[in-house]
Amino acid sequence: MSPFASELAFQRLLTAAGQAPSVLNTQPWRLKTVRGEFAELLADPDRWLRVSDPRRRSLHVSCGAALFNLRLAVRTSGHRPLIWLLPNTEEEPRLLAAVRVSPYGPAPSGTRELYECIGLRRTNREPFSERRIPGDVLADLRQAAAREGAGLVMLGRHASADLLEYVAIADEALAGNGDYRAELRAWTTSGNGREGMPSYVRGPGCADDPAPVRDFGTHRGRGPVHFESRPQLAVLTTAGDGPVDWLRAGQALQRVLLTATLHGISASFLNQPLDLRDMRRHSDPRHRRGHLQMIIRLGYGPAVPRAPRRPAAELEAETGVSRRRPAEPRSCR
Known part of the structure; x- marks a missing residue:
């Protein structure tokens, strides 16, 4: 079953995407499912930093990080994500990516390890040790x-x-x-x-x-x-x-x-x-x-607390029907 067809499975995807880093922890993204067939990642204009980010560059980088977490969550569900970036900017400028899935079997160990790190990752502003990275x-x-x-x-x-x-x-x-x-x-x-x-x-x-x-x-x-x-x-x-x-x-x-x-x-x-x-x-x-x-x-830094996160329910946009079928997929193994 597609991870977009079940509310519980989609909540798992929302939670993963919502753990991504973002500029000033604005979390400027929304996700929605379309007919239970594919998902859309949308920018949240209410969380756009209009002064420091007039080109929306930081907003796109933040949403790209959320998209990567979404890809990992899809892949660890036994599916392959197929990604379309900016599939329909003329009709929906907020739409940054569309994601379809196809069955693909178990995720490799490296993908599972990265997925398990989603909840462990922190931005660390403490002093680091003098130890050099190998x-x-x-x-x-x-x-x-x-x-x-x-x-x-x-x-x-x-x-x-x-x-x-x-x-x-x-x-x-x-x-x-x-x-x-x-x-x-x-x-x-x-x-x-x-x-x-x-x-x-x-x-x-x-x-x-x-x-x-x-x-x-x-x-x-x-x-x-x-x-x-x-x-x-x-x-x-x-x-x-x-x-x-x-x-x-x-x-x-x-x-x-x-x-x-x-x-x-x-x-x-x-x-x-x-x-x-x-x-x-x-x-x-x-x-x-x-x-x-x-x-x-x-x-190498000390353990630090996680920045606050919005509940998964707040990240879900209203379910809708896309007017245009996305093209040019990019797969994630």
Whole structure:
């Protein structure tokens, strides 16, 4: 039976998708089933960050991460997901992906292991240890990105130091924008406990300059503390810089993060330069290794609590009938 035909099975898919990381934990996605035959992933415009994300790049990356979790949940149900990205943008601009399934037998062990990491993955803004990530683990992370059509570039010591300086400059520029600060406050203050970034997930204040972690403000009396002396930074890149590329970046990001979780690696993000670029409505000029979509800090960190999540029932959009049959599927093994 299709996982879209049963309410209980579809709740499992909703739960998996809802565990994905998202910009400021906005969780800007909805899912719906159509005739019990296929599912549609839709952007939630009420959760779009209009100031910091005018191109909707971060929204697409976030929804791409949710799509990857959905793919894993479908595959571990004994089906093969067939994905159509942006199948009907003219008639339904919110529609980011359609997913059909076909019976395919048990999922391989590697897929099951990634699925089991969905609930374990955390964004970790605590200080990491000085331990370096082994080369074979870095190779696995690069391969994870490559499997989703993206690149993961680990930066050396000097490149990491230069990037941290650039992050600090972008942070200062963003701090001078009142609309940006107001939007940030809206998602980092106490709310309903189901979304946004409460103080317990923000980590301590940082005593280092430049800081290898983003400072969201209140730290519940903690810090400032010193972080690792040599942050291990990576950038996620794509061949292009449009909506399809952003969705692929999100899927690649989540595969990388789940692979990192499997290896006991923690991650956080330093995307202030990308926010500043998007706010200026600049597309990223293509570099030798592609277009920059995410800046990731990796390392060995302590256990941290999970950011709040919306109940699965809130993620389900009204069931409807698609006007146009999607095309150009992409399978997930």
